[in-house]
Amino acid sequence: MKILPPTSESIRFAANALRSGELVGFPTETVYGIAAAATNRDAILKTFALKKRPADNPLIVHVASLEDTTPLVNAIPLAARKLAQAFWPGPLTLVLPKAESVPSEATGGHDTVAVRVPNHPVALAILKETGIPLTAPSANPFMGLSPTSAEHIASEILEGLACVIDGGRCDIGVESTVVDCSGPEITILRPGGISRGEIEGVLGQSVRANDSNERKSPGMYKRHYSPQTPIRLVESLGPLDGGIGFGPPQNPSQFVLPTDAAGYAHELYSTLYALDQLGCDEILIEKPPTTSDWEAVHDRLRKAQG
Numbered sequence: 001m002k003i004l005p006p007t008s009e010s011i012r013f014a015a016n017a018l019r020s021g022e023l024v025g026f027p028t029e030t031v032y033g034i035a036a037a038a039t040n041r042d043a044i045l046k047t048f049a050l051k052k053r054p055a056d057n058p059l060i061v062h063v064a065s066l067e068d069t070t071p072l073v074n075a076i077p078l079a080a081r082k083l084a085q086a087f088w089p090g091p092l093t094l095v096l097p098k099a100e101s102v103p104s105e106a107t108g109g110h111d112t113v114a115v116r117v118p119n120h121p122v123a124l125a126i127l128k129e130t131g132i133p134l135t136a137p138s139a140n141p142f143m144g145l146s147p148t149s150a151e152h153i154a155s156e157i158l159e160g161l162a163c164v165i166d167g168g169r170c171d172i173g174v175e176s177t178v179v180d181c182s183g184p185e186i187t188i189l190r191p192g193g194i195s196r197g198e199i200e201g202v203l204g205q206s207v208r209a210n211d212s213n214e215r216k217s218p219g220m221y222k223r224h225y226s227p228q229t230p231i232r233l234v235e236s237l238g239p240l241d242g243g244i245g246f247g248p249p250q251n252p253s254q255f256v257l258p259t260d261a262a263g264y265a266h267e268l269y270s271t272l273y274a275l276d277q278l279g280c281d282e283i284l285i286e287k288p289p290t291t292s293d294w295e296a297v298h299d300r301l302r303k304a305q306g
């Protein structure tokens with residue numbers, strides 16, 4: 001069995017595997033990731049091959065603390081420092097000017113690097129035990145649904161991993177918010193676990209979301225985060241429909257999710273996973289509210305529709 005309990009023995013095993021260039025599945029508070037030593041070009045390339053991910057789609061480098069970002073970046077602008085201090089460890093990724101030493105394979109050839117300190121005891125334990133920064137994309141095949149529990153990692157991904165450390169279900173359930181702090185203007189490249197309102201609260205200014213059609217963040221493909229079954233948003237579920245609503249359920253193929261954005265996000269991917277297993281022709285989803293705290297949910301629903 002490749003899925004190991006989160007014991008100190010497993011953590012040591014994972015750290016040794018990572019130091020020798022192997023890939024490890026690890027839990028974070030957002031989704032499960034595929035960790036590799038960010039100092040090892042071959043290990044990084046293995047990550048891209050395993051996910052079948054295009055080489056120009058850069059990875060997030062995970063570290064154990066703000067201090068550990070120092071060797072990876074050329075500068076930490078004041079706004080980035082404020083955000084890191086407010087939200088790390090947590091579901092926030094900062095894009096910063098890259099230091100020469102970061103392998104270009106990790107950053108898709110860009111002159112910036114994305115960094116984050118995850119808020120999960122197992123991820124932090126692995127980072128500390130390994131002693132090197134770790135690249136970690138979500139542990140799904142390219143375009144697929146990100147796993148929010150160890151059992152949801154697809155078998156073709158599992159095959160390429162030395163092990164997965166089981167950290168239970170992810171608290172947040174959607175990926176981190178990616179914020180570009182590398183230029184004169186702060187921009188949200190991907191909405192996620194930290195809302196725009198929380199970011200604006202810390203910076204004391206409004207922040208632009210990357211809503212242009214231009215692909216500023218190379219990973220922001222139109223279709224992404226998708227289950228196998230087609231998805232359609234509807235005003236409300238009919239009695240025979242399978243999908244996600246706010247209740248009450250009218251048949252066993254209807255899943256009721258919480259009415260608050262954080263609760264909904266926590267359940268979303270695992271529910272889509274369960275619906276995918278049911279083999280319906282289509283997954284219908286009742287439109288969630290459109291207030292700003294729902295931005296990450298709407299982003300993922302849009303991308304799941306393609």
Ligand code: TXA
Nearest residue numbers: 030032033058059112113114137138175176217218219
């Ligand atoms: O919550 C998360 O962020 C998870 C967990 C495992 O930490 N990781 C994750 O990684 O979602 P991934 O590779 O699935 O998504 C990384 C996103 C992509 O949209 C990518 O384009 C963007 O971050 N990104 C990474 N480096 C970037 C850079 N230098 N400039 C702009 N966008 C970047």
Ligand code: MG
Nearest residue numbers: 137138146175
């Ligand atoms: Mg991903």
